[in-house]
Amino acid sequence: MASSAGAANRQVRISRIGGRYLVFDIDDVVHIRRHHGMCAILVGTMPQNPTQSIFLGLPIELYAEEAKLLVDKKAAYIADDATDHLSQLKTMDSSARKAYFQSLKAQRKAAQRIFEDSREKARARHAHKVLKGKPEPAEPSAEADDTLFSSKPSASPSVVLEPLKSPAVTPTTSNLLIPFSPSDTTPIQGPPTYPLYAFLNARGYYITPGLRFGGDYSVYPGDPFRYHAHYLANCYGWDQKIPMLDLTTSGRLGTAVKKGFLFGAEKPVADAADAEPDTTGKNVRVFCMEWAGM
Amino acid sequence: MLQCTLGECPILTTTTDLKQRTMSATTTISATVPGGATVDAVEATEAARSPLTPAVPRPPRVPLHQIYALPAPIRTFPLPTFYPNNPISLLHLAYAWLRQVVSPPPAEPSVVHVGVWDPDTRSVHINDAKSIRALWEQGFFGKGSLSRSEPNWLKRELSRRAGQASSVSEVRTESRREERRNAKWERAKAELEAIEQQRLAEEEARLEETRLEQAISVEAKLAQEQPIETTPEEAKPEATCCLPGHVTPPRTPPMGPKAPVGPAELLALPNSLATLMESLAAGSESTQGLNVLSSDPARPSPTLGNVDGKLADRDARPSSLPNGVERSVEASVSSRPDAAADDQINGVKHVVSNGMANGVVSPPASVASANGSAESTSAESKDEQPLKRRKSVRFSPQVESTTFQHHDPPSPRHPAGGSPPRTTSSTLALANGSAEPVLAYPSATTSPEAVTELVPDIIVPIGELANKEHFQLAPEEAFFLVFALGALSVVDPVTLAPIPTDKLLETLCAYSYYPPRGVSSPLATLQAQDPFLVNYAVYHHFRSLGWVPRPGIKFGVDFILYQRGPVFDHSEFGVMVLPSFSDQRWQQIEHETPKKSWSWLMGVNRVLSHVLKSLVLVYVDIPPPSVFEEAMRLGGIAEALKEYTIREVMVRRFSANRNR
Numbered sequence: 001m002a003s004s005a006g007a008a009n010r011q012v013r014i015s016r017i018g019g020r021y022l023v024f025d026i027d028d029v030v031h032i033r034r035h036h037g038m039c040a041i042l043v044g045t046m047p048q049n050p051t052q053s054i055f056l057g058l059p060i061e062l063y064a065e066e067a068k069l070l071v072d073k074k075a076a077y078i079a080d081d082a083t084d085h086l087s088q089l090k091t092m093d094s095s096a097r098k099a100y101f102q103s104l105k106a107q108r109k110a111a112q113r114i115f116e117d118s119r120e121k122a123r124a125r126h127a128h129k130v131l132k133g134k135p136e137p138a139e140p141s142a143e144a145d146d147t148l149f150s151s152k153p154s155a156s157p158s159v160v161l162e163p164l165k166s167p168a169v170t171p172t173t174s175n176l177l178i179p180f181s182p183s184d185t186t187p188i189q190g191p192p193t194y195p196l197y198a199f200l201n202a203r204g205y206y207i208t209p210g211l212r213f214g215g216d217y218s219v220y221p222g223d224p225f226r227y228h229a230h231y232l233a234n235c236y237g238w239d240q241k242i243p244m245l246d247l248t249t250s251g252r253l254g255t256a257v258k259k260g261f262l263f264g265a266e267k268p269v270a271d272a273a274d275a276e277p278d279t280t281g282k283n284v285r286v287f288c289m290e291w292a293g294m
Numbered sequence: 295m296l297q298c299t300l301g302e303c304p305i306l307t308t309t310t311d312l313k314q315r316t317m318s319a320t321t322t323i324s325a326t327v328p329g330g331a332t333v334d335a336v337e338a339t340e341a342a343r344s345p346l347t348p349a350v351p352r353p354p355r356v357p358l359h360q361i362y363a364l365p366a367p368i369r370t371f372p373l374p375t376f377y378p379n380n381p382i383s384l385l386h387l388a389y390a391w392l393r394q395v396v397s398p399p400p401a402e403p404s405v406v407h408v409g410v411w412d413p414d415t416r417s418v419h420i421n422d423a424k425s426i427r428a429l430w431e432q433g434f435f436g437k438g439s440l441s442r443s444e445p446n447w448l449k450r451e452l453s454r455r456a457g458q459a460s461s462v463s464e465v466r467t468e469s470r471r472e473e474r475r476n477a478k479w480e481r482a483k484a485e486l487e488a489i490e491q492q493r494l495a496e497e498e499a500r501l502e503e504t505r506l507e508q509a510i511s512v513e514a515k516l517a518q519e520q521p522i523e524t525t526p527e528e529a530k531p532e533a534t535c536c537l538p539g540h541v542t543p544p545r546t547p548p549m550g551p552k553a554p555v556g557p558a559e560l561l562a563l564p565n566s567l568a569t570l571m572e573s574l575a576a577g578s579e580s581t582q583g584l585n586v587l588s589s590d591p592a593r594p595s596p597t598l599g600n601v602d603g604k605l606a607d608r609d610a611r612p613s614s615l616p617n618g619v620e621r622s623v624e625a626s627v628s629s630r631p632d633a634a635a636d637d638q639i640n641g642v643k644h645v646v647s648n649g650m651a652n653g654v655v656s657p658p659a660s661v662a663s664a665n666g667s668a669e670s671t672s673a674e675s676k677d678e679q680p681l682k683r684r685k686s687v688r689f690s691p692q693v694e695s696t697t698f699q700h701h702d703p704p705s706p707r708h709p710a711g712g713s714p715p716r717t718t719s720s721t722l723a724l725a726n727g728s729a730e731p732v733l734a735y736p737s738a739t740t741s742p743e744a745v746t747e748l749v750p751d752i753i754v755p756i757g758e759l760a761n762k763e764h765f766q767l768a769p770e771e772a773f774f775l776v777f778a779l780g781a782l783s784v785v786d787p788v789t790l791a792p793i794p795t796d797k798l799l800e801t802l803c804a805y806s807y808y809p810p811r812g813v814s815s816p817l818a819t820l821q822a823q824d825p826f827l828v829n830y831a832v833y834h835h836f837r838s839l840g841w842v843p844r845p846g847i848k849f850g851v852d853f854i855l856y857q858r859g860p861v862f863d864h865s866e867f868g869v870m871v872l873p874s875f876s877d878q879r880w881q882q883i884e885h886e887t888p889k890k891s892w893s894w895l896m897g898v899n900r901v902l903s904h905v906l907k908s909l910v911l912v913y914v915d916i917p918p919p920s921v922f923e924e925a926m927r928l929g930g931i932a933e934a935l936k937e938y939t940i941r942e943v944m945v946r947r948f949s950a951n952r953n954r
Contacts, residue, residue, distance in 0.1 A: 214897015234893075241808075249850030249897050256904055 199281025
């Protein structure tokens with residue numbers, strides 16, 4: 001129970017870098033996917049291969065509407081990474097520094113323990129082998145001859161068992177250096193399709209961009225790992241005229257790829273400025289359309 | 295990029311240019327073609343192949359190129375070619391010239407068709423059968439109001455009533471679609487069976503595991519303490535419930551709530567027609583049909599909550615077979631405390647295998663009945679070899695029938711007396727109380743068989759059949775016929791007086807807006823950027839170059855372009871008209887620029903590539919108002935159209951893997 005409460009109160013740190021909303025912490029990524037139904041997209045490449053276009057890794061990039069929705073739900077805060085990082089590091093006092101070193105040490109200790117464990121296991125395996133090897137010494141030597149490094153003397157077990165140096169830990173994240181600091185409080189300007197996004201997200205749908213189907217979003221009934229998209233969604237203005245050709249295009253395409261064409265709009269409210277930000281899209285009306293082909 | 299000004303390409307106030315450009319002008323072609331004898335090229339080949347050709351000799355088919363010889367509803371009379379080395383050709387030439395001098399052919403266009411402007415549908419209607427055929431055969435103008443394009447409703451209806459097989463393109467399309475639907479249903483069914491098999495195999499493996507664990511725990515228990523004495527009466531019913539002769543309770547594979555994609559589930563959604571009808575009926579006593587629909591006692595309100603509750607109920611119910619196994623294990627343990635562990639395991643295995651044999655038969659039935667569908671896949675799922683699985687999207691996890699007709703109701707049919715295994719399964723489900731027949735509609739209202747049986751009774755004698763179809767010309771087509779060819783005169787729907795060309799142009803321009811702009815003040819309302827004018831410039835451009843542009847709304851574009859016509863070939867291009875205000879003077883004038891998004895481009899391109907067409911973006915450079923008004927003052931619309939410039943850009947999707 002405590003863990004779920006902790007998960008509910010978790011504040012995701014969204015770094016704004018160059019106008020993009022990035023999340024670097026893997027725990028945060030898992031958290032927003034599991035609890036907020038946002039997949040976002042992985043955009044990180046390996047340093048050795050910056051032109052990589054598949055199998056991307058951390059960080060993930062959130063769309064403006066996703067970032068806005070998270071902030072509106074008070075589940076995340078925006079950090080302007082360029083300035084934030086430097087100022088945080090400069091103003092660090094000795095206690096924070098000490099805590100950071102302490103955490104590094106703890107990390108190293110943990111790594112050391114894991115390393116020791118694995119070595120212990122390896123040793124146990126080898127001991128078993130050595131015991132088995134003793135009665136009939138011909139077999140291990142034959143095995144050794146087969147291997148690439150057969151020129152090595154037969155004292156290989158002792159070489160493996162020699163104590164090694166403890167591992168050096170390279171910190172891969174500076175999260176620990178930067179405490180919770182909602183530095184950037186400028187409101188996020190969501191795209192005009194934000195109300196529909198909030199509406200669908202509040203109803204448990206997973207949403208990915210729908211450009212390849214000629215719509216704003218493709219909408220999944222659950223995690224995209226499990227389901228195909230069910231809808232092809234488009235957001236319009238409340239009084240916007242919808243061209244007939246758009247309806248035929250999207251309706252036809254949606255049906256061709258076995259999706260319904262969903263379109264909706266938000267009813268404008270009078271006192272939108274001072275009201276609480278709407279994260280459920282309660283003023284949104286949606287319709288779904290299918291190409292019948294009579 | 296191709297650039298071409300309408301000023302460069304000839305405006306067809308006289309028809310000579312079009313004649314020279316597009317007509318294969320060899321001889322005088324009489325347009326007397328037997329009406330209604332038009333056929334597609336595809337149709338001709340199909341008829342030749344089909345073994346069902348009737349024995350009665352048909353009238354000889356007129357070749358397509360003869361029927362559709364004229365590319366426009368006008369005729370030309372060129373002189374024959376003179377060959378200097380062939381003196382007879384001179385005689386021929388002289389004869390043709392003399393004949394035209396003595397009896398000159400009527401001035402073209404010799405026939406002026408009459409169309410009625412219909413403001414409601416924003417089209418020009420043509421009711422005369424001869425005009426309809428002429429306009430369709432000479433240039434592929436217009437479409438039949440009850441047909442896809444060629445006005446053949448009457449022919450279709452006649453062939454349908456005579457019971458003939460496919461002879462019209464719509465019928466053939468329909469039969470092709472039917473075939474494809476059948477194939478898809480078959481495939482979905484095969485996939486479902488494969489999944490069911492996989493599920494069964496997994497279930498079995500899981501069962502094996504639990505059984506082993508239980509056997510081990512039982513062993514441990516036996517080793518620890520004395521067996522508890524139970525009476526055999528207590529143990530017996532539980533043990534027999536797994537015997538092969540007995541009916542096992544329905545075993546449900548663990549599943550999450552189903553996505554509402556099937557027809558039944560869709561109907562059960564909260565905003566669906568059914569609930570809508572119900573709320574309507576509840577609110578006010580409305581029409582009879584609504585009442586019938588909503589107050590049908592056989593159809594308990596299928597709402598989402600209902601379905602959810604049912605699903606939750608099914609999920610919450612423990613999987614019955616493992617329980618049965620457990621109990622039988624206990625029973626055997628308690629009744630035979632002295633037996634060895636091996637024997638017990640054997641016994642358990644026996645019981646389990648029996649249970650499985652039952653389970654194999656019952657689970658699809660139970661699942662199906664829980665969902666209210668009737669298809670039982672038990673027979674197929676018995677054989678153990680895994681079926682081949684293909685990747686596809688399935689709309690419904692339940693394959694309810696392999697075929698369905700157009701007139702079938704969207705909800706699954708559930709006949710009361712089904713096939714024997716189905717009956718047993720449903721009674722079984724009812725006996726268990728696990729699944730009410732929520733969606734089992736006894737088709738009391740309208741069964742499709744009844745509908746099909748009713749049709750032959752209402753046969754009307756063929757001679758009395760009146761053509762209910764009229765012909766519609768799109769505004770661009772009508773104006774092209776009136777203005778460029780002069781082969782049409784559009785009359786007012788009320789007074790039946792012909793509308794003059796400039797008045798017609800104003801009307802069409804006004805009606806290209808929604809709601810239509812006021813038509814009261816003449817000429818002042820005509821603007822250079824009127825959607826009709828922009829579209830017409832494009833239409834005229836392609837017609838002049840010999841293409842056949844036809845409305846392309848079903849592909850999400852403004853026009854589709856045929857090289858010769860719909861009966862000869864498929865269209866290759868979809869044309870999107872984009873007004874472009876590239877003139878400097880437009881910057882000072884307020885105007886509405888088209889806002890097209892990237893997603894629109896991706897969507898329309900994808901739609902067109904599905905149907906093997908290429909997207910052509912046609913930018914129309916619109917003259918600024920001053921230039922346009924000056925041209926209108928000087929020479930009317932013919933002069934003003936010269937100010938429009940047309941640029942064509944073809945868009946194609948590039949895929950690195952495919953375009954090698």
